[in-house]
Amino acid sequence: xxxxxxxxxxxxxxxxxxxxxxxxxxxxxxxxxxxxxxxxxxxxxxxxxxxxxxxxxxxxxxxxxxxxxxxxxxxxxxxxxxxxxxxxxxxxxxxxxxxxxxxxxxxxxxxxxxxxxxxxxxxxxxxxxxxxxxxxxxxxxxxxxxxxxxxxxxxxxxxxxxxxxxxxxxxxxxxxxxxxxxxxxxxxxxxxxxxxxxxxxxxxxxxxxxxxxxxxxxxxxxxxxxxxxxxxxxxxxxxxxx
Numbered sequence: 001x002x003x004x005x006x007x008x009x010x011x012x013x014x015x016x017x018x019x020x021x022x023x024x025x026x027x028x029x030x031x032x033x034x035x036x037x038x039x040x041x042x043x044x045x046x047x048x049x050x051x052x053x054x055x056x057x058x059x060x061x062x063x064x065x066x067x068x069x070x071x072x073x074x075x076x077x078x079x080x081x082x083x084x085x086x087x088x089x090x091x092x093x094x095x096x097x098x099x100x101x102x103x104x105x106x107x108x109x110x111x112x113x114x115x116x117x118x119x120x121x122x123x124x125x126x127x128x129x130x131x132x133x134x135x136x137x138x139x140x141x142x143x144x145x146x147x148x149x150x151x152x153x154x155x156x157x158x159x160x161x162x163x164x165x166x167x168x169x170x171x172x173x174x175x176x177x178x179x180x181x182x183x184x185x186x187x188x189x190x191x192x193x194x195x196x197x198x199x200x201x202x203x204x205x206x207x208x209x210x211x212x213x214x215x216x217x218x219x220x221x222x223x224x225x226x227x228x229x230x231x232x233x234x235x236x237x238x239x240x241x242x
Contacts, residue, residue, distance in 0.1 A: 027052055031069035031138070034165040038142055039071045042157050044149035045142045046123075047071045049079045050165065053094055053137045062086055063094045063137075074121045075143060081117050088114040090139050093128045101127035101155075104147040118143070125150050131162040138166040191229045198232035 031050040038048040049070035053063050065083050070076035082088035089100050089111050102108045105124050108115045118126065125144040130137060140162035144150045195217070202213035217235075221228045 027067045028069055030165055031067060034138075034140060034161050035069050035071040038140060038158055038161050041161075042142055042150075042155065044144045044146070044151070045158075046145045046149075047075045047143045048141060048158075049075045049143075050138060050140045050162070051079065051083075051090060052166075053139065055094075055135070055137055063091065075141075078114075078117055078121060078123070078143075079141075082114055085113065089126070089128055090141065093130050093139050094137065097130055097132060099127060099129045099155075099159075101125075101150065101152065103150075106147070127152075127155050127158070129155065129158050129162050131159070131166040133163070133166040136166045138162055140165070191232075194229060194236055195232045198235040201235055 031052060034050050035048040039045055042048075047070070050068065051065050052067045054066050055063055068076070068079050068083070070079055079090070082090055089102075092111075093100055102110075102115070103125055105115045105118050105126065118124075122145055123143045124147045126141055127150050128139055128141040130139045140158055142150055142155065142158055195214075198217060199210055199213040202208070202216060203210060206213065206216070208216070217228060217231060220226070221231050224231075
């Protein structure tokens with residue numbers, strides 16, 4: 001019986017495109033959407049799981065999972081078992097940065113513990129695809145309940161999904177960093193403004209110049225263990241130096 005072909009419908013294309021929208025969901029939310037889309041859209045795929053990884057900085061370090069998602073509790077358990085052991089096909093994929101697949105888990109000689117776990121849950125084939133979008137690496141695993149139900153030519157959509165998912169996570173990280181920097185800059189500008197206001201008040205009250213006013217503020221800040229900005233806010237707020 002011929003395998004069904006992947007059909008990229010308009011609705012599916014829209015859902016894939018939405019994966020890349022910054023702020024649409026969290027890391028885990030993005031991973032869940034990737035697994036759900038893969039389960040629905042890839043022919044022969046009975047379920048999927050995905051993991052976001054922190055990459056090791058040294059050759060002797062193990063890659064660490066940061067977040068994971070699965071389309072079914074049994075598949076979530078399969079992923080958790082690999083993560084607890086620290087080895088298995090997803091670790092090989094992360095280390096080697098290339099996809100791995102097994103057309104028939106029953107005949108698979110690699111990863112004895114993991115394939116035994118799969119067989120107990122009715123999985124007969126799988127394929128795991130990575131995508132590295134620095135600093136983000138995401139793996140997507142597709143599972144089939146029939147041998148050879150995940151043909152290599154049918155997993156192009158899985159590669160597209162994991163690429164879009166990793167791009168979404170990477171974009172969100174960059175967006176968060178930019179937002180954090182913008183907030184810090186705004187706070188710095190506001191702090192500088194209130195300090196300048198406080199200096200002007202002291203210059204008028206003490207009959208001194210700007211440097212002397214600032215030196216006096218620093219002296220009071222240090223002796224009373226009050227942050228300079230908090231002291232400036234008190235002065236500007238007509239609370240004085242008492």
